[in-house]
Amino acid sequence: MNADGSDLGEFELIRRYFLQHPAARAPRDAAHCAASAAPSGVILGIGDDAAVLALPPDTELVAAVDTLVAGRHFPHGTDARSIGHRALAVNLSDLAAMGATPAWATLALTMPGADAAWLERFAAGFFHLAHANGVELVGGDTVRGPLTLSVQILGHVPRGRALRRSGARAGDLLAVTGTLGDAGAGLAFTLGDTGAGPAFPDGPAAAAPAPPFAVRELIRRFDYPEARVQFGLAARGIATAAMDLSDGLAGDLPKLAQASGLAAHVGVEHLPLSDALRAAVSLERAREWALSAGDDYELLLAVPAPRYTELEAAAARLNLRLTSIGELRAGSGVTWSLNGKDFAPLSSGFDHFGRGTTQITV
Amino acid sequence: MNADGSDLGEFELIRRYFLQHPAARAPRDAAHCAASAAPSGVILGIGDDAAVLALPPDTELVAAVDTLVAGRHFPHGTDARSIGHRALAVNLSDLAAMGATPAWATLALTMPGADAAWLERFAAGFFHLAHANGVELVGGDTVRGPLTLSVQILGHVPRGRALRRSGARAGDLLAVTGTLGDAGAGLAFTLGDTGAGPAFPDGPAAAAPAPPFAVRELIRRFDYPEARVQFGLAARGIATAAMDLSDGLAGDLPKLAQASGLAAHVGVEHLPLSDALRAAVSLERAREWALSAGDDYELLLAVPAPRYTELEAAAARLNLRLTSIGELRAGSGVTWSLNGKDFAPLSSGFDHFGRGTTQITV
Numbered sequence: 001m002n003a004d005g006s007d008l009g010e011f012e013l014i015r016r017y018f019l020q021h022p023a024a025r026a027p028r029d030a031a032h033c034a035a036s037a038a039p040s041g042v043i044l045g046i047g048d049d050a051a052v053l054a055l056p057p058d059t060e061l062v063a064a065v066d067t068l069v070a071g072r073h074f075p076h077g078t079d080a081r082s083i084g085h086r087a088l089a090v091n092l093s094d095l096a097a098m099g100a101t102p103a104w105a106t107l108a109l110t111m112p113g114a115d116a117a118w119l120e121r122f123a124a125g126f127f128h129l130a131h132a133n134g135v136e137l138v139g140g141d142t143v144r145g146p147l148t149l150s151v152q153i154l155g156h157v158p159r160g161r162a163l164r165r166s167g168a169r170a171g172d173l174l175a176v177t178g179t180l181g182d183a184g185a186g187l188a189f190t191l192g193d194t195g196a197g198p199a200f201p202d203g204p205a206a207a208a209p210a211p212p213f214a215v216r217e218l219i220r221r222f223d224y225p226e227a228r229v230q231f232g233l234a235a236r237g238i239a240t241a242a243m244d245l246s247d248g249l250a251g252d253l254p255k256l257a258q259a260s261g262l263a264a265h266v267g268v269e270h271l272p273l274s275d276a277l278r279a280a281v282s283l284e285r286a287r288e289w290a291l292s293a294g295d296d297y298e299l300l301l302a303v304p305a306p307r308y309t310e311l312e313a314a315a316a317r318l319n320l321r322l323t324s325i326g327e328l329r330a331g332s333g334v335t336w337s338l339n340g341k342d343f344a345p346l347s348s349g350f351d352h353f354g355r356g357t358t359q360i361t362v
Numbered sequence: 363m364n365a366d367g368s369d370l371g372e373f374e375l376i377r378r379y380f381l382q383h384p385a386a387r388a389p390r391d392a393a394h395c396a397a398s399a400a401p402s403g404v405i406l407g408i409g410d411d412a413a414v415l416a417l418p419p420d421t422e423l424v425a426a427v428d429t430l431v432a433g434r435h436f437p438h439g440t441d442a443r444s445i446g447h448r449a450l451a452v453n454l455s456d457l458a459a460m461g462a463t464p465a466w467a468t469l470a471l472t473m474p475g476a477d478a479a480w481l482e483r484f485a486a487g488f489f490h491l492a493h494a495n496g497v498e499l500v501g502g503d504t505v506r507g508p509l510t511l512s513v514q515i516l517g518h519v520p521r522g523r524a525l526r527r528s529g530a531r532a533g534d535l536l537a538v539t540g541t542l543g544d545a546g547a548g549l550a551f552t553l554g555d556t557g558a559g560p561a562f563p564d565g566p567a568a569a570a571p572a573p574p575f576a577v578r579e580l581i582r583r584f585d586y587p588e589a590r591v592q593f594g595l596a597a598r599g600i601a602t603a604a605m606d607l608s609d610g611l612a613g614d615l616p617k618l619a620q621a622s623g624l625a626a627h628v629g630v631e632h633l634p635l636s637d638a639l640r641a642a643v644s645l646e647r648a649r650e651w652a653l654s655a656g657d658d659y660e661l662l663l664a665v666p667a668p669r670y671t672e673l674e675a676a677a678a679r680l681n682l683r684l685t686s687i688g689e690l691r692a693g694s695g696v697t698w699s700l701n702g703k704d705f706a707p708l709s710s711g712f713d714h715f716g717r718g719t720t721q722i723t724v
Contacts (some may be wrong), residue, residue, distance in 0.1 A: 048528070048621070049606055050457060051426070061516070062414040063412055065514060066470070092369050098410070098414070143431050150427070
């Protein structure tokens with residue numbers, strides 16, 4: 001085996017970076033371990049043909065999968081620590097949207113070769129976030145090929161209590177966590193920096209120079225998305241419907257409205273914009289990003305108006321901003337207004353096989 | 363949208379080929395569905411941020427993930443029906459090795475573009491096998507990129523009853539299902555046919571012409587691996603340890619021996635060889651493939667000698683061959699003999715980042 005890891009065998013590679021990591025500690029003395037679960041519910045972790053897991057009593061299993069492809073979901077050359085973080089965060093975000101408690105993950109890692117330095121940073125990003133969310137890595141597969149990461153997240157909700165997209169009722173308010181558009185702006189600045197061109201036709205390259213602090217913050221928002229797991233748990237029982245904003249509000253809101261059999265209306269002037277985004281670009285551009293750019297991983301929720309303050313208080317306890325942006329009505333379709341006038345977003349969100357705005361085509 | 367599907371949006375694509383398929387029937391009227399599970403345990407299927415699933419009472423969750431990369435696990439240009447079958451079969455095989463009942467799957471599909479004809483054949487291969495095994499597709503992710511498929515399979519075992527690699531005891535017999543080496547031979551013939559060169563230095567290109575019926579059968583074994591799910595269920599409670607042979611006996615057996623803290627010995631003359639393999643190549647070559655080639659997805663089991671006939675009867679009821687090939691002993695390491703003489707396999711099995719024999723490097 002070479003010191004640079006170029007000759008690292010698959011099993012040695014897995015052992016070094018994943019099995020030995022505290023967050024992936026399976027019952028190692030498997031020959032003699034009893035069939036009882038650790039506090040994490042892991043009865044049998046990495047190292048057998050499959051993991052064996054115990055759900056808490058009176059819960060249902062919640063499962064999601066998300067894939068990241070280099071050059072598609074993050075630019076080629078992205079820091080592996082960000083990639084490791086993102087691969088787990090986008091899946092945690094799906095569980096947050098269900099009001100579920102994350103518990104276990106499996107990782108399918110396809111990479112061009114076994115690069116020890118890359119793996120070390122990838123594992124650091126992945127496991128730091130896993131620890132913070134009580135997630136244990138229980139299975140994986142490493143394969144040589146073009147850099148592609150697929151994480152499956154497994155968690156649980158009390159029986160019958162999962163938050164769905166479909167539970168909203170006419171008259172419910174629409175609310176979003178955090179601020180919107182930051183990740184889309186961060187991506188555009190990243191691509192501008194790398195010379196790969198802005199993601200928008202008249203993107204940051206054409207704008208007035210943005211303050212460095214703002215650019216750094218926006219890029220951080222793209223590189224290290226925060227899944228709103230704790231807020232998802234708090235919203236369960238208050239919100240009537242929820243989903244995460246991975247493809248942009250303009251692309252995602254119609255899905256929630258349709259699933260609930262309702263129409264939605266949003267006042268674009270209400271969209272929460274960060275100080276960084278406002279400092280970096282024009283208000284018009286900021287609103288377009290907040291509407292149409294993906295990768296924010298904030299939560300979109302429907303909540304009965306009388307319970308909005310309750311949801312707001314739950315967000316405040318987590319030091320999280322919550323903003324009411326519109327409402328759900330009888331009917332179908334999504335309408336937008338800006339200060340009382342009809343408004344048409346420039347694009348309708350990210351579609352991996354369509355012509356969404358934030359596609360990375362480097 | 364073009365008739366050839368080249369302009370197919372992601373969501374339309376998913377809807378057409380996966381959501382509408384009977385095996386992926388989620389509660390579609392989600393706005394009004396009660397929080398009760400279908401017979402399949404699917405409370406909420408495709409179409410929300412995550413699936414919600416109900417395990418049967420007194421069971422544990424069993425989870426595995428396997429990734430397939432074009433040009434790595436199957437040659438470029440492989441029939442999409444075979445790819446769809448394989449993506450699920452290799453995961454079913456992991457559950458078979460645990461003695462688990464498969465129930466749900468998620469699919470992460472990365473593909474260069476939305477090709478309707480390809481997707482139709484892929485879905486046919488995937489869902490045919492899913493139906494046959496009672497598996498429902500409950501989640502997925504489609505992304506544009508180099509062809510890569512990651513399936514996560516979820517199933518269950520009665521509490522504390524999972525078959526592990528680690529349960530074998532000294533004196534247990536080693537047994538394998540079916541015949542070995544067929545898939546490796548099939549792959550070699552496929553690559554020879556495509557002009558990509560044989561996978562072995564003195565592969566079929568250098569051998570005497572093989573009968574067409576045998577070549578067809580061997581290629582079928584590679585293209586459509588059969589997961590031994592029913593036998594895995596039957597072996598639970600009889601076998602003391604099990605694993606599936608995905609990387610070849612010479613590569614996989616050491617893992618079972620090590621997990622059980624034992625030494626293993628195999629008499630190479632006992633390895634079960636198919637008529638097709640014997641007709642296609644020399645006995646020596648057939649044995650090398652049976653030892654070292656991957657992709658057979660047969661089960662390797664440890665069974666107490668007094669219970670071997672019981673396991674054999676279980677196999678016979680499924681019309682499946684079971685062969686005793688050696689035994690487990692106190693100690694460590696794996697030894698091989700051929701007609702009483704020490705024997706050294708030419709290679710030690712498949713390693714995606716090493717120099718295994720069956721790597722596809724086209």
